[in-house]
Amino acid sequence: MSTPASTENHPNILLRLWRDKDTRSVFIQIITMVIVFTFLGLIINNVVINLEIAGKDFSFGFLNYPAGYDITFQPFISYSPTDTHLRAAAVGILNTLLVAVSGVIIASILGFTMGVLRLSNNWLISRLVYVFLEFTRNVPVLLHILFIYSIFLYVLPVPKKAINISDTVFLTNRGFIFPSPVFEDGFGFVWIALLAAIAIVVFFVRWERKNQDATGEHYPVFSISLAILFGLPLIVFFISGAPMAWEIPALKGFNFKGGTSIKPEYIALTFALSYYTACFIAEIVRAGILAISRGQTEAALALGLLPNRSLQLVVIPQALRVIIPPLASQYLNLTKNSSLAIAIGYMDVVATVGGITLMQTGKEMETMIIVLLTYLFFSLIISAFMNWFNRRMALVER
Amino acid sequence: MAVPGAGACWAFIDDRLALFTYGFYPEPLRWRVNLSFVLLILAIIPVLYEKMPGRKYGLWYSAIFPFITGWLLVGGEVNGFGFEPVDTDQFGGILLTLILGVTGISFSLPIGIALALGRQSKLPVLRIMCVLFIEFIRGVPLITLLFVASTMLAYFLPPGTNFDLLLRVLIMVTLFASAYMAEVIRGGLQAISRGQHEAGDSLGLTYWQANRLIVLPQALKISIPGIVNTFIGLYKDTTLVLIIGMMDILGLGGASLADVKWAGLANEIYLFVALYFFVTCFSMSRYSLYLEKKLHTGH
Numbered sequence: 001m002s003t004p005a006s007t008e009n010h011p012n013i014l015l016r017l018w019r020d021k022d023t024r025s026v027f028i029q030i031i032t033m034v035i036v037f038t039f040l041g042l043i044i045n046n047v048v049i050n051l052e053i054a055g056k057d058f059s060f061g062f063l064n065y066p067a068g069y070d071i072t073f074q075p076f077i078s079y080s081p082t083d084t085h086l087r088a089a090a091v092g093i094l095n096t097l098l099v100a101v102s103g104v105i106i107a108s109i110l111g112f113t114m115g116v117l118r119l120s121n122n123w124l125i126s127r128l129v130y131v132f133l134e135f136t137r138n139v140p141v142l143l144h145i146l147f148i149y150s151i152f153l154y155v156l157p158v159p160k161k162a163i164n165i166s167d168t169v170f171l172t173n174r175g176f177i178f179p180s181p182v183f184e185d186g187f188g189f190v191w192i193a194l195l196a197a198i199a200i201v202v203f204f205v206r207w208e209r210k211n212q213d214a215t216g217e218h219y220p221v222f223s224i225s226l227a228i229l230f231g232l233p234l235i236v237f238f239i240s241g242a243p244m245a246w247e248i249p250a251l252k253g254f255n256f257k258g259g260t261s262i263k264p265e266y267i268a269l270t271f272a273l274s275y276y277t278a279c280f281i282a283e284i285v286r287a288g289i290l291a292i293s294r295g296q297t298e299a300a301l302a303l304g305l306l307p308n309r310s311l312q313l314v315v316i317p318q319a320l321r322v323i324i325p326p327l328a329s330q331y332l333n334l335t336k337n338s339s340l341a342i343a344i345g346y347m348d349v350v351a352t353v354g355g356i357t358l359m360q361t362g363k364e365m366e367t368m369i370i371v372l373l374t375y376l377f378f379s380l381i382i383s384a385f386m387n388w389f390n391r392r393m394a395l396v397e398r
Numbered sequence: 399m400a401v402p403g404a405g406a407c408w409a410f411i412d413d414r415l416a417l418f419t420y421g422f423y424p425e426p427l428r429w430r431v432n433l434s435f436v437l438l439i440l441a442i443i444p445v446l447y448e449k450m451p452g453r454k455y456g457l458w459y460s461a462i463f464p465f466i467t468g469w470l471l472v473g474g475e476v477n478g479f480g481f482e483p484v485d486t487d488q489f490g491g492i493l494l495t496l497i498l499g500v501t502g503i504s505f506s507l508p509i510g511i512a513l514a515l516g517r518q519s520k521l522p523v524l525r526i527m528c529v530l531f532i533e534f535i536r537g538v539p540l541i542t543l544l545f546v547a548s549t550m551l552a553y554f555l556p557p558g559t560n561f562d563l564l565l566r567v568l569i570m571v572t573l574f575a576s577a578y579m580a581e582v583i584r585g586g587l588q589a590i591s592r593g594q595h596e597a598g599d600s601l602g603l604t605y606w607q608a609n610r611l612i613v614l615p616q617a618l619k620i621s622i623p624g625i626v627n628t629f630i631g632l633y634k635d636t637t638l639v640l641i642i643g644m645m646d647i648l649g650l651g652g653a654s655l656a657d658v659k660w661a662g663l664a665n666e667i668y669l670f671v672a673l674y675f676f677v678t679c680f681s682m683s684r685y686s687l688y689l690e691k692k693l694h695t696g697h
Contacts (some may be wrong), residue, residue: 343641
């Protein structure tokens, strides 16, 4: 780009270069890079000096030492205090994932339900949902978590006075205790049957779609799939002689023995995160449905679709396009908010690696880097998946 | 006082109200906190009330308000004139919540605008740096950043320097909010058609003039709901500081439960704190709705 004629003959060459758009942009970028790299260099230099003063080195070797602390909740891999810090970190990451996945599922169901109810023609229902949404959204999520947890601690009884549901399920302030299944020989057939059922359902759904496109016939896909999914394993289960027993929990001393116990920390965290996020999802769903013009519903009704089917086949598929991008960021928020677990002592990745491991080894840099990278990784995975899903759902134009 | 079966007991809140408002701020110096609450209200008026006479000067006051109040609350001598210093770890309760919220809100908007412009910039180096910064901050939870501020940040500074935990947390909270703010404003910027930029160019405006006079006013207007939502999110997120041991209103509430005299009143405490946040956040969102309606110039 040429400079204006008036400055062409300016004696100062630097000023002339500055007024040229291209050289100026190169100049600005070089300056920015110099500033940023000097800054980074200073920080790294400081870190090296500070570590030397503190007598620490930068290494991840501590991950192989015994952790020496107990983790109360470890549903996936077994862990004992003699295991390494690395294993403790893995337990923490899996616990974070557990809360994130179960939270996302519950929040989606609750959120879509509330979003649709909010648009209900029934004045009472829509108002009630509105009041609940507004109150929940405007209160910090940490408070919800602490509040639900305190309800668990103060309202539920101690194990000795557990709320007893027909001698099998017990509700106490140390967790909900369920009977756990004990698989006997021959249960493998049931698993195989379940896999087969899933395969059949997948084929059935594909065939049904093709068939409907070709002939216009419509089968109740959902109920038939559900029947196959539950029916086939159930039949195999009884044919092979019901190879499963239940271990019933029983009160021994001060706590329950046997059965599966779900910790109050996990329930409180998942429940609070789910309904909090569900309130945001509900608003997104409502906005998405409202964004679809009324004419679409009317056209569907005019074609003779029932109100339910018109919502299902016409409105929701279109609304999903508006809903998905903000929905993705709500899922991300839920995953990141699961780090608040530390406030109630649920052992997620922040509480294990960033908490106790940090305290015991004094490796602030290394542990925080592990925690930050874990969350960055989760965030990237969720946003990549959501981008892919978004592309699939996007409107195909001409 | 907690009589079993007697229903909710609000005497607790009454007893602790001063603690919940001022934290551990020294009692004889609490007039300084009260004065800064008054100054805060005075600073909010010109921002919210558009028909105020002399609003321009009012806004200048609002801009320097965080610095005045910071000096008023922390104390310290400037040219022999000043107040008795107060240690920032004595700040607490609503005072601390407001300090975190107001600082975050007032600094995250300008930083967010700069980041959003950087992300839209034609200069690749600037753009990549802004993208990296925004995506990093948005990818990690605030609580881990607060841990970084409380444990790791000391390593980044020259040996021997030691700066206040509150200041470190304020910087982190502000940076966190500005990354989200940048994304909201980027949405607004993207909604402005290219023609607006080109119109600015053809009028002979520079990049900054075109942005300041043409693009940003429109972009900010359409991002108001998002901006206010980010403010509300930031304000609610200030409660996380209790995890690194700072006593905001929720932290003090939890700590009060340890007092034998008031044990078992968790529900009252949490409801009180919830009500406080509900009233403040709900009024913010109502104001944003009002603003949206007023600025709506379409059909």
